[in-house]
Amino acid sequence: METRNSIRPRGPVVIDIENITKDYVMGEEVVHALRGVTLQIHRNEYIAIMGPSGSGKSTLMNMLGCLDTPTSGRYEFNGKNVAEMDDDELAAVRNREIGFVFQTFNLLPRSTSLRNVELPLIYAGIEPERRLERATQVLTDVGLGDRIHHKPNELSGGQRQRVAIARALVNGPSIVLADEPTGNLDSKTGEEIMDLLEHLYERGNTIILVTHERDIAAHARRTVHLRDGLIEMDHAGFIPELDLPIAEITST
Amino acid sequence: MKRFFYELSESWKIAAAQMRSNLTRSTLTALGVIIGIIAVTLMGTAVNGISIGFDKSMAVLGDDVLYVTQWPWKPVDDWWNYRDRKKIKTEYAETLNRMIAATPNSNLVIAVPTSNLMRSIKYRGNQVDNVFVLGTTSDFIVTSTIDCTSGRFFNELESRGGVNVVVIGYDVADALFPSESPIDKSVLINGQLFKVVGVNTRQGTFLGLFSWDSMVAMPLAAFNKYFSAKSDSDVRVKLKDKTRLADAKDELTGLMRRVRGLPPEKKDDFSINEQQAFKSTLDPVKNSIAIAGLFITGLSLFVGAIGIMNITFVSVKERTKEIGTRKALGARRRTILLQFLIESTALCLLGGFIGLAFAYLMCFGIGKAFPSFPIHFSVGLVFLSMIVSIFTGLFSGFAPAWTASRLDPVAALRYE
Structure with missing residues (x-):
């Protein structure tokens, strides 16, 4: 598979999903949001998950982010079976292994940047001095060293998203899961955020980008297309025109 | 953690x-x-x-004192059984004291007689009505938590001689002598003059329960001289050890039956009460x-x-x-x-x-x-x-x- 995809993973497997499905009961009807998805993500990959709405993109993202568990199938995160974890175990995985970046930033409005970034450290049980040190460090890394005592409403959209990224990074997660990270930003600010993600990737982070915008997905080194709950394509690089026949494209 | x-x-x-x-x-x-x-x-x-x-x-009653009375201190349904009991006489106290003295290791210390009724009390223009007038002996002080702010309780000499002296409650003193010391003044009770020798410490009244504040005490001999007619009498008996209340009660019952001369088959024709009964x-x-x-x-x-x-x-x-x-x-x-x-x-x-x-x-x-x-x-x-x-x-x-x-x-x- 690796040779056919021409993907050269730089590290061990972080996410290993095999044939997972997810069904939702909506009233009388059962909706099959995922119909059997198999996917492997390695350390220090930069992968975009694309697909139109209703493709199961969000469901897959929730699954990858350990916010939800699959109806069937196998999901191993760093070799640990996530599918059978209870709520608190999942919370611990989210806390330590996954850094979430949301479209709407989801910062706590009445807390300063510093307190927002400290939050995952509190849930991880880190002592106050180290929390302060680490949060300040990460905020400085994303270029907000002079904004640590500002509240979200005193920051621009781009700065808010930087705080959110700092918060996602603060526990040193195995993956950064960014859901439409530029969706609420103008294109220039969006580019800045994408540059920051690029920078993180260069520094060795694993980044999973969920988006429906092609020029955003173009930043990734690998793209997974979802349609109707199945992976339609999984290929290296980005293909601007999907109907263009490209040798490396693999249908699953 | x-x-x-x-x-x-x-x-x-x-x-x-x-x-x-x-x-x-x-x-x-x-x-x-x-x-x-x-x-x-x-x-x-x-x-x-x-x-x-x-x-x-409740503390007025004392937790180490037994009260010998005609009526028990609890509500009774068969009141007719109590109505015809003989009254308690103040003389019983003397008899009881002789018996206590004659009993080795008695649980009782001393018996004190009391008689009481309600009277008005006057001093110059001031008058207080419905004052609880108590006639007793100087031994009363032993059985009571009573204390004097000024002056003293009447002594044995005054007690035996039936001298016209009174110890008055705080409220009575306050009403009769708003601006002067009551000590050594003479008050009028039932047309007789009594010299005030002491004023009780303020105790405070509550929900109309009994309080020393609205009473006066005088020697029993003097009391009997002027008010013997319609007074109620009890005998109160001080215990040696309040933890042995039941024993003391039994002993006192025995003594009272002897005083009353009751044959064994007859029931008690008196009641012995303690603070606890009232409390309960x-x-x-x-x-x-x-x-x-x-x-x-x-x-x-x-x-x-x-x-x-x-x-x-x-x-x-x-x-x-x-x-x-x-x-x-x-x-x-x-x-x-x-x-x-x-x-x-x-x-x-x-x-x-x-x-x-x-x-x-x-x-x-x-x-x-x-x-x-x-x-x-x-x-x-x-x-x-x-x-x-x-x-x-x-x-x-x-x-x-x-x-x-x-x-x-x-x-x-x-x-x-």
Whole structure:
């Protein structure tokens, strides 16, 4: 598979999903949001998950982010079976292994940047001095060293998203899961955020980008297309025109 | 464990920030608890005061004294069995004292006769009606908690000689001698002049229970000289050791049967009472006042608790997305539960503190305005109301906090 995809993973497997499905009961009807998805993500990959709405993109993202568990199938995160974890175990995985970046930033409005970034450290049980040190460090890394005592409403959209990224990074997660990270930003600010993600990737982070915008997905080194709950394509690089026949494209 | 403390301190910070940012809402919600705590605390204070008042009045009787009387000190259904009993005579005291002296290792110390009736008492233009006039011997002081502020109790010489001297209660002294010392003044009782030798220490009255404040005591010999006609008499007997009350009671019963010359087959034709018997008839009254009062005021606190519960539900609903975010960042169910429980508890504690402060001021004010009302604001009550506040908070916060902790993170994140 690796040779056919021409993907050269730089590290061990972080996410290993095999044939997972997810069904939702909506009233009388059962909706099959995922119909059997198999996917492997390695350390220090930069992968975009694309697909139109209703493709199961969000469901897959929730699954990858350990916010939800699959109806069937196998999901191993760093070799640990996530599918059978209870709520608190999942919370611990989210806390330590996954850094979430949301479209709407989801910062706590009445807390300063510093307190927002400290939050995952509190849930991880880190002592106050180290929390302060680490949060300040990460905020400085994303270029907000002079904004640590500002509240979200005193920051621009781009700065808010930087705080959110700092918060996602603060526990040193195995993956950064960014859901439409530029969706609420103008294109220039969006580019800045994408540059920051690029920078993180260069520094060795694993980044999973969920988006429906092609020029955003173009930043990734690998793209997974979802349609109707199945992976339609999984290929290296980005293909601007999907109907263009490209040798490396693999249908699953 | 460490993590738990960090979460705890974080939760307190969030709660404080939450209250600051929703100041009006928090104040209004806390108001319910404030009123509840004021009501409960005031009622607690009143109940406490009533209890102390009872005990104080009870202390007049003495816990080491037995009372030989015609009627028992408890309600009786077969009153006709008691009505025809022979009256208790003051002479019994002397007989009893001889018998006590003759008994080796007696549990009793001394018997003191008392006679009493109600009379008016006058000094110059002032008059006090319905004063409890007590005739007794100088030994009375042994059986009683009575104490003199000024002057003294009458002595043995005056007692035996039947001299016209009186010891007067504080309120009587106050009414007759508003601006001068009563000592050595002569008061008029039943047309006879009596010299005041002592004034009792103020005892305080409560709910019309008996108090020394409104009585006068004089030597029995003098009493018999002027008022023998329609007085009631008892004999009170002091115990050696109040822990051996039952033994003492048996001994006294035996002695009284000998005094009365009762053959073994006859029932006692007198009653022997002690403070405890009186107390046990009053205690249920006291307790039902306390229970009813606290229950009714407790309801107002309950209403306050429902207010808190309601606002916490609103808060959970409003912050659904925040809860989702926190869960995504690794907050466990417990973390969320704790956060909202602490928010509601903080509100209740705040309400509790304010309520307590108000209650304290009100007690202080009532105490100043009505000195006779036995108000008692105790440290125990402060702790109790704080504990009640905390439990109110936990109680009212639990259902919303539980709901919050159970939220599905996916749904919560999507909530707008």
